[in-house]
Every structure is written in C-alpha cells, then in structure tokens.
Amino acid sequence: MNRLAILGATGSIGTSSLDVARAYRDRLEVVAVSANRNWRKLAEICREFSPRIAILAEEKIQNEVDTELFPKQTELRFGTEAITQIARAEEIDTVIAAIVGAAGLESSYAAVDAGKRLAIANKETLVVAGPIIVDRAEQTGAELLPVDSEHSAIFQALQAGKRQEVSRIILTSSGGPFRGKSKKEIATVTPEQALQHPTWNMGEKITIDSATMMNKALEIIEARWLFGLPARQIEVAIHQESFVHSMVEFTDGSVIAQMSPPDMRLPIQYALSYPHRWEAVATKSKFDKPFSLHFSPPDFESFPALRLGFDVATQGGTTGAVLNACNEVAVSRFLHRDLSFYDIPRLCRELLDRHDFISKPTIEELEARDQWARKESYLWKP
Numbered sequence: 001m002n003r004l005a006i007l008g009a010t011g012s013i014g015t016s017s018l019d020v021a022r023a024y025r026d027r028l029e030v031v032a033v034s035a036n037r038n039w040r041k042l043a044e045i046c047r048e049f050s051p052r053i054a055i056l057a058e059e060k061i062q063n064e065v066d067t068e069l070f071p072k073q074t075e076l077r078f079g080t081e082a083i084t085q086i087a088r089a090e091e092i093d094t095v096i097a098a099i100v101g102a103a104g105l106e107s108s109y110a111a112v113d114a115g116k117r118l119a120i121a122n123k124e125t126l127v128v129a130g131p132i133i134v135d136r137a138e139q140t141g142a143e144l145l146p147v148d149s150e151h152s153a154i155f156q157a158l159q160a161g162k163r164q165e166v167s168r169i170i171l172t173s174s175g176g177p178f179r180g181k182s183k184k185e186i187a188t189v190t191p192e193q194a195l196q197h198p199t200w201n202m203g204e205k206i207t208i209d210s211a212t213m214m215n216k217a218l219e220i221i222e223a224r225w226l227f228g229l230p231a232r233q234i235e236v237a238i239h240q241e242s243f244v245h246s247m248v249e250f251t252d253g254s255v256i257a258q259m260s261p262p263d264m265r266l267p268i269q270y271a272l273s274y275p276h277r278w279e280a281v282a283t284k285s286k287f288d289k290p291f292s293l294h295f296s297p298p299d300f301e302s303f304p305a306l307r308l309g310f311d312v313a314t315q316g317g318t319t320g321a322v323l324n325a326c327n328e329v330a331v332s333r334f335l336h337r338d339l340s341f342y343d344i345p346r347l348c349r350e351l352l353d354r355h356d357f358i359s360k361p362t363i364e365e366l367e368a369r370d371q372w373a374r375k376e377s378y379l380w381k382p
C-alpha cells in the first residue's frame with residue numbers, strides 16, 4: 001500500500017488525484033487530505049475516503065465548520081503547521097503537492113526533508129526554491145516525481161537515452177485562449193475571457209497563467225531545476241492540440257515525445273505508480289479517425305512573460321521567488337480588475353529589475369524576497 005497525503009485535495013489536481021486513488025483502492029490509501037477553506041468539499045472527500053487526518057489551512061474558519069459532516073474516524077486539524085507536520089509524518093509514503101502558489105513550498109520542503117516521494121504539481125515550489133529542493137532531495141533520498149504534464153512527459157522521454165546524450169528539451173504549450181492574437185487585441189482582454197482555456201480545465205490562477213503564458217515561463221524554470229539543464233537547452237513550441245505533452249531531443253537528432261489526450265490523471269497516476277505502469281484511469285488515445293498535430297514557434301512579442309521565464313532560469317538565485325510572488329499578486333489584481341492583462345508581465349519585469357539579488361539564497365532569504373515582492377506588487381501602479 002502506498003499511503004498518501006493529498007495536499008490541496010479540493011482543487012483541480014486534488015480531484016484528479018482522488019479519481020486515481022478511487023480506481024486503485026487496493027494500492028493507494030488516502031491517509032490525509034488538506035484544503036485551505038473549502039471545508040464542505042473536504043468533508044465530502046472524507047465521507048468517501050475516510051482518511052485518518054483532514055486539515056484546513058485557514059484557522060480563522062474554525063468556528064464556521066460543521067464538524068458533524070466529517071466522519072468519526074477522521075481527525076480534523078487546522079493551520080499550515082498541521083500541513084507541514086503531515087508532510088513529514090511517518091505514516092505517509094507519498095505527498096501529492098497540489099496546493100496552489102508559494103503556499104505549497106513549506107510542505108513540499110518538509111516532504112523532501114523527510115525523504116518522501118513528492119508528486120509535485122505545485123510548480124511554484126521549484127520556481128521559488130529549485131536548487132534547495134533538489135539538493136535536499138539528493139541528501140535525503142526523497143524522490144521528486146513531476147505531475148505537471150509537460151515535466152512528466154520529459155521525465156518519461158528522458159528514459160530513452162543517457163543524460164549526457166540530451167541535446168534539448170521542448171516544452172509544448174497550447175498557447176492558451178489568446179494564441180495567434182496580436183498584442184493590440186490582447187491588451188484589453190477581461191478576466192472572463194482569460195479564464196476560457198481551450199484544452200485544460202484547471203484552477204483560476206494557473207488558467208490566467210496559461211493565458212499570459214506565465215505558466216510556460218514557470219515551467220521553463222521548473223524544468224531547469226528538476227532536470228538540471230541550463231536555460232539554453234530548453235525550448236518552447238506552440239502545439240494547440242495539447243496531445244504531445246513535451247519532447248526530448250537527443251544528440252543524434254531523435255526526438256522522443258510523450259502523447260496522450262489532455263487528462264491530468266495520467267501524469268498523476270505515473271507519479272504514483274513509477275517505476276511501474278498501471279492500467280489507465282485517464283482517457284486513452286484514439287487513432288480511428290484522421291487528426292493533425294500542429295507545432296509553431298512562440299510569439300515573444302504578444303506573450304512577454306515567456307522571456308521572463310528564460311531570464312529567471314538563466315539568472316537563478318532570488319529571481320524565481322520574486323517572479324513568482326509578483327505574478328501571484330498581479331494575477332489576483334487582474335482578477336479584481338485592478339490591473340490590465342499586460343500589467344502582469346510589466347509589474348513582474350519592473351520588480352525583478354529592482355530587487356536585491358542574491359545568487360545563492362537560503363530559504364529565509366527567499367522568504368524575505370517573497371514578502372518584499374508581494375508588498376511592492378500591491379503598491380505597484382501601472
């Protein structure tokens with residue numbers, strides 16, 4: 001039995017993870033689940049899976065929660081410290097990091113520090129603290145298994161050759177809802193328009209990140225640390241069908257791609273079943289009708305966030321923490337109609353250029369830069 005802690009169980013990745021757990025009750029045991037505030041959904045999950053522990057990060061809602069809705073065998077805890085504790089707990093084998101944003105960093109670090117398998121959807125962990133997480137995993141023997149579909153694809157494709165034979169990796173991107181549009185057309189888009197993703201159904205923050213292509217920028221940084229490749233060996237290709245999830249080119253020119261319909265249950269399942277493969281919970285590919293696959297280079301003019309990804313992957317240090325914090329605040333301000341679409345990359349660029357850079361920061365120094373960037377991002381005026 002693989003004993004799971006699903007952190008962010010009420011979200012999009014959390015829900016897909018529970019689908020996999022439901023299909024493999026004989027191999028996966030849901031021991032702990034967490035959410036931020038959504039206690040009704042968390043209670044529903046607990047009634048179905050009977051985990052031993054359920055955690056709500058937001059302590060202030062303690063009085064609102066109807067504890068009767070949780071089953072007797074589930075102990076309800078509150079606060080972020082409880083999440084960090086469960087990520088380290090002996091009774092857990094695998095932590096699924098499905099919290100959104102930098103809020104997921106502490107529990108991811110705890111899981112790595114305790115030598116667990118970390119199924120990592122929370123890309124912000126690697127964007128903010130990639131080198132620290134990877135180094136600590138090497139010391140403790142923790143396994144970092146990607147859940148992001150692109151990184152899972154690369155992880156799978158890399159198994160076709162040796163590390164020194166890799167010439168580059170190509171991250172694919174659907175291009176989001178504004179693919180093919182000019183800068184002028186995109187400049188005035190609304191949150192509602194940006195929330196209409198053409199191929200993936202995801203949480204709000206990552207959907208806006210896909211529209212700006214900041215999501216791809218964060219994935220470039222994630223890949224840089226997870227696979228230990230310099231930014232010059234990472235490329236992006238627009239692929240509107242979201243069928244090829246990413247590719248690895250080896251030195252002889254062979255390109256190995258991982259393909260499947262867009263369904264996050266596949267990379268989640270692989271992160272849990274690795275090094276084995278289990279029968280699919282996700283929808284399988286069909287080749288009974290003609291279909292085409294398209295690839296094109298990205299448009300750096302219309303999607304300036306992409307350049308930020310390459311710059312941060314090159315510079316490292318504190319830049320990931322600053323970019324991530326600025327983006328989280330900017331996305332929230334955009335959703336509240338307080339900033340325009342292009343203010344998001346503009347704000348990030350300006351504060352990145354202004355911040356107090358350190359090349360080899362500690363976790364505390366990263367936290368300090370994160371807090372500085374959040375404060376400045378709330379004050380920033382277009």
Ligand SMILES: NC(=O)c1ccc[n+]([C@@H]2O[C@H](COP(=O)([O-])OP(=O)(O)OC[C@H]3O[C@@H](n4cnc5c(N)ncnc54)[C@H](OP(=O)(O)O)[C@@H]3O)[C@@H](O)[C@H]2O)c1
Pocket residue numbers: 007008009010011012013014034035036037038039057097098099100101103121122123124147148149200201202203204205206264
């Ligand atoms: N969705 C996808 O297809 C996809 C694909 C690849 C990677 N990812 C990555 O996976 C992560 C999760 O994305 P998502 O789309 O699943 O997000 P989501 O649907 O917004 O879910 C986020 C989860 O995190 C919890 N949460 C939010 N703020 C928290 C906080 N401060 N402390 C503790 N828990 C908190 C939420 O609880 P409440 O429900 O109580 O708010 C919810 O359970 C992100 O890092 C994203 O980039 C997602």
